[in-house]
Amino acid sequence: MLLDIQNIDVLYDDFQVIWDVSLNVKEGEMVALLGPNGSGKSTILNTTSNLITPKKGSIKFNGEEISNLPTFKRTEIGISHVLERRRVFPHLTVLQNLNLGAYHPKAKEMRQDSLEKIYKIFPKLSQREDQLASTMSGGEQQMLAIARGLMGMPKLLMVDEPFLGLSPMVTKDLINIFKNIVENGISILFVEQNVRLALSMATRGFVLESGRLVISGDSKDLIDSGEVRRVFLGN
Amino acid sequence: MQAVISGLLMGLIYALIASGLSLIFGLMEIVNFAHGEHLMLAMFSSFWLWALLGLDPIVSIPITILILAVCGIATHYFLIRYVLKAKMLVQICATFGLAIFIRSFAQFLWTPDFRNVADPMLSGRIEFAGIFIGQPQFTAAIVCLFAFIGLYWFVTKTETGLALQATSQDRQAAEVLGVPSNKMFALGWGLGLGCVAIAGSMMSSYFYIFPDVGINFSLFAFVAVALGGFGSILGCLYAGIIIGLVESLGGLLIDPSFKLLYVFAIYLLVVVFKPQGMFGRY
Numbered sequence: 001m002l003l004d005i006q007n008i009d010v011l012y013d014d015f016q017v018i019w020d021v022s023l024n025v026k027e028g029e030m031v032a033l034l035g036p037n038g039s040g041k042s043t044i045l046n047t048t049s050n051l052i053t054p055k056k057g058s059i060k061f062n063g064e065e066i067s068n069l070p071t072f073k074r075t076e077i078g079i080s081h082v083l084e085r086r087r088v089f090p091h092l093t094v095l096q097n098l099n100l101g102a103y104h105p106k107a108k109e110m111r112q113d114s115l116e117k118i119y120k121i122f123p124k125l126s127q128r129e130d131q132l133a134s135t136m137s138g139g140e141q142q143m144l145a146i147a148r149g150l151m152g153m154p155k156l157l158m159v160d161e162p163f164l165g166l167s168p169m170v171t172k173d174l175i176n177i178f179k180n181i182v183e184n185g186i187s188i189l190f191v192e193q194n195v196r197l198a199l200s201m202a203t204r205g206f207v208l209e210s211g212r213l214v215i216s217g218d219s220k221d222l223i224d225s226g227e228v229r230r231v232f233l234g235n
Numbered sequence: 236m237q238a239v240i241s242g243l244l245m246g247l248i249y250a251l252i253a254s255g256l257s258l259i260f261g262l263m264e265i266v267n268f269a270h271g272e273h274l275m276l277a278m279f280s281s282f283w284l285w286a287l288l289g290l291d292p293i294v295s296i297p298i299t300i301l302i303l304a305v306c307g308i309a310t311h312y313f314l315i316r317y318v319l320k321a322k323m324l325v326q327i328c329a330t331f332g333l334a335i336f337i338r339s340f341a342q343f344l345w346t347p348d349f350r351n352v353a354d355p356m357l358s359g360r361i362e363f364a365g366i367f368i369g370q371p372q373f374t375a376a377i378v379c380l381f382a383f384i385g386l387y388w389f390v391t392k393t394e395t396g397l398a399l400q401a402t403s404q405d406r407q408a409a410e411v412l413g414v415p416s417n418k419m420f421a422l423g424w425g426l427g428l429g430c431v432a433i434a435g436s437m438m439s440s441y442f443y444i445f446p447d448v449g450i451n452f453s454l455f456a457f458v459a460v461a462l463g464g465f466g467s468i469l470g471c472l473y474a475g476i477i478i479g480l481v482e483s484l485g486g487l488l489i490d491p492s493f494k495l496l497y498v499f500a501i502y503l504l505v506v507v508f509k510p511q512g513m514f515g516r517y
């Protein structure tokens with residue numbers, strides 16, 4: 001098991017938003033984290049990066065307990081987190097953004113190699129090296145954010161709502177890119193609200209409702225599940 | 236012409252002081268209300284290194300930089316770190332309280348007396364085409380300009396400088412990429428007060444040194460930061476020069492006792508017409 005989250009509770013101050021959630025990702029797997037708005041999907045990813053520390057439960061990565069490892073040390077052990085709404089550095093160039101993705105020493109050493117690989121996946125970025133990130137379109141910024149995450153040479157790439165606001169064309173490109181990434185041996189855990197889209201890509205899915213895990217399993221089982229339909233359609 | 240030159244020279248010093256303030260603000264949205272007091276500490280550091288060890292302010296610059304940088308890093312670890320997530324009013328009280336604390340402490344330790352470095356290495360005047368400029372003023376301005384260029388180069392061209400910018404633009408995004416924001420904040424405080432150390436050292440050759448000396452300088456630095464665009468370092472250079480010129484020309488053309496007023500008139504104009512300042516980021 002690459003990522004193994006067990007029975008976590010998460011609170012913002014004293015307001016609990018996650019109750020007893022468990023979730024796992026195996027090596028080389030693409031997993032979808034589903035749920036309506038405000039159900040706690042981003043909070044789960046943020047907890048995995050320790051942007052917020054769980055009150056209870058355990059988070060293991062590659063078998064090691066990491067609940068207390070500070071956020072900035074997590075890229076080094078192989079976790080990259082692409083935050084919700086892209087969050088590129090607006091006043092830095094595309095290349096500067098990418099370079100910052102390879103910040104820890106191991107990634108820094110391989111920076112040129114990684115850059116070449118990434119330009120093969122995202123050819124548009126190489127033409128835009130010197131452009132400020134803020135001047136790119138939403139879709140391009142999403143690509144940049146994902147590329148920046150890959151520069152850290154992760155074993156697990158976590159992406160929060162990557163398809164939000166993308167055109168159908170760009171969405172299709174990104175789906176292919178995700179497949180490509182997984183074929184290269186990197187696991188993906190992504191958050192998505194469109195159940196059909198998410199389950200057509202992922203091998204497994206986890207469904208949250210109001211901070212609780214309601215159902216999880218193989219995509220093909222979830223896609224026809226009445227429980228999933230109830231969570232998203234409310235009937 | 237004389238007034239233009241001396242305004243320009245003073246402006247370069249304001250620019251460096253303001254960049255320190257701006258750097259800290261841009262990084263963590265905290266206004267260092269103790270900036271003037273830190274400048275005062277830098278001047279006293281120069282003074283005591285001269286009075287006790289016989290080191291000229293020029294010679295002791297590295298020591299003063301070190302003292303102030305350590306002071307800045309300590310300020311972050313022992314005070315700022317605890318108020319980072321607090322409400323703005325709490326943050327204001329923290330640095331404002333620090334200012335009052337440092338000033339009172341200086342009065343207690345060193346009395347409110349005016350002191351000066353007698354017989355500094357930099358003294359006398361130099362002449363350019365009929366214009367006389369004080370040697371210490373001239374050198375101070377040049378040193379501050381070079382320090383400014385060095386700071387700008389560091390922030391925009393080095394790896395650590397980029398990480399600093401990343402932290403200032405999006406703390407969480409930088410943190411998930413592996414940039415330890417706490418260290419970046421400490422670095423920002425060290426650099427910010429390092430700027431003040433250089434300006435303070437250079438000025439101690441020709442300014443009286445007393446516990447309240449920093450007050451006017453910090454006011455000018457706030458104006459420069461507002462004028463230059465909050466968080467913009469390059470903006471501080473232009474704003475510092477504008478303030479130096481306005482102060483000097485205003486004093487010459489109208490009445491020297493009102494020169495502070497002119498500077499604040501500019502400030503008010505900018506606040507009313509261009510509240511985001513004249514320049515963007517970095």
Ligand SMILES: Nc1ncnc2c1ncn2[C@@H]1O[C@H](COP(=O)(O)OP(=O)(O)O)[C@@H](O)[C@H]1O
Pocket residue numbers: 012017035036037038039040041042043044
């Ligand atoms: N920084 C925060 N402080 C307080 N409450 C928050 C914060 N972020 C999210 N929440 C709350 O936590 C719950 C889950 O939010 P989130 O994880 O963002 O959901 P999702 O990503 O599934 O839309 C929501 O009720 C939201 O209001």
Ligand SMILES: [Mg+2]
Pocket residue numbers: 041042043084160
């Ligand atoms: Mg979310």
